[in-house]
Amino acid sequence: MITVEHLTKRYGSVTAVDDISFTLETGHIYGFLGPNGAGKSTTMNIMTGCLAASAGEVTIDGHDIFEDARQAKRLIGYLPEIPPLYTDETPWEYLCFVAQAKGIPAKQIPDEVARAVAETRLDEMAGRLIRNLSKGYRQRVGIAQALLGSPPYIILDEPTVGLDPLQIIEIRDLIRQLGEKHTVILSSHILSEVQAICESVLIIAHGKLVAFDTPQNLEKMLTAAGRMTLCAEATPDQVQGLLAGVSQVTGCQAREDEAAGGCRAELTLQGDANAAARAIFLAFAKAGRPILQMTPVRADLENIFIELTEDEPSGKKEPIHESGI
Known part of the structure; x- marks a missing residue:
């Protein structure tokens, strides 16, 4: 379980994340939505321990991401929006390096890398230089590094950005497969993608959490109910x-x-x-x-997204919370 409590991040006079709280249960695929500048990537960077918070707490299966960072980070695999790839290496060489950095015992690294390569279907590309791979295969390498060590939680920030339609379909299928073994938190600007893959959706606007529910429940409650x-x-x-x-x-x-x-x-x-x-x-x-x-007439996720994010928050509106998966 990932628990976020009263999370806040300020940059001088600018509040990027404004006192948000939520709990993510294990065994589900969550979608994280919000316009540019809403605070999605900032929240993900804090959840993964890559960025300090101004206030609040994040715990991963009871381990505080700031106070017990080593144990908490072992439970998370993270793909940032721009994967940190070494393009002069092959996927196999790069994944071996990441496995070492994660502290995986040397004897286990070949098997662990082989498993990640197989799960992301990189077998035929494992020996090619990363700089010669397509954007889609580079994303697979990024996802493979997140899988090393078999973390129970996988956080993916815009995993399909810049891909062609065929590559998007392939990455979506891969994410669905990951959801069978891991809890997946997926950030995306593609609303149809979130609606097709995710079991529950968090929507953030102006740094505040404005909704947390299943797409189906949001459709029933918002916009087109009248x-x-x-x-x-x-x-x-x-x-x-x-x-x-x-x-x-x-x-x-x-x-x-x-x-x-x-x-x-x-x-x-x-x-x-x-x-x-x-x-x-x-x-x-x-x-x-x-x-x-x-x-x-039911609202689609696009209309819901627009309704919840187009206006400046008054500070008084309560977020729409999840009623259960």
Whole structure:
């Protein structure tokens, strides 16, 4: 378990990370989202012991990252946004060096490097100079060094940045496989990537944690909870007239839809969505106008991200916390 409590980082008068707290359980893949300058990389650098905090605590399985750094760092594998590769070495030579730096016993290094090479599918490239490898294979080398020593926690900062679409797919598949054996914390600007891979999402904006929940729960709670699509056997004017008597409907854009056999409308709602749906159903049933479809509109992760990060924080808004995985 990784526990972050009241973490703060200041650079003079600028607060990069502002009193954030969260707990990451083992056995999951977490997504870490935020706009440029939000404090994501700063938080990751503090969590891995690469940067000191101005205040707060970070513990890795009970080991304080500052007070018990040696033991805590043994539990973490870290891929920074720019992998620290020695391009005049081969992946095998580089990984042997990193294994030594991590304190892995000399007799175990060949087997440990071979395991990391196999897990990241670098076998055919292990003997080539790193400077001659593609961006995708360099990222694999960076991930391989994070795997050395079999740390239970893998932290990846923008692992697919700069890759072509095929390389992105390959790295995503690799991250999913890592999630079967490790707890993975993944930072990314690609929202679809986080939505496809991660089981839970942390969103940080202006240095503050503004959300921590599953993508599915965030979709239910935010942005589109007050919208609904309606399709009924009626004209647009009839739909408008029937909905005028439903107090929960505050807006309606209706148009004919021959393919659907009637009218399709986009509704804006207030209050409880279930109560609104019931009132709409009863109004149409009483008028003898069949409802063919009535569907709440769910927000996607992109809309959620925009809603939570576009405005300056007031300091009073409580973050949306995880309800459980």
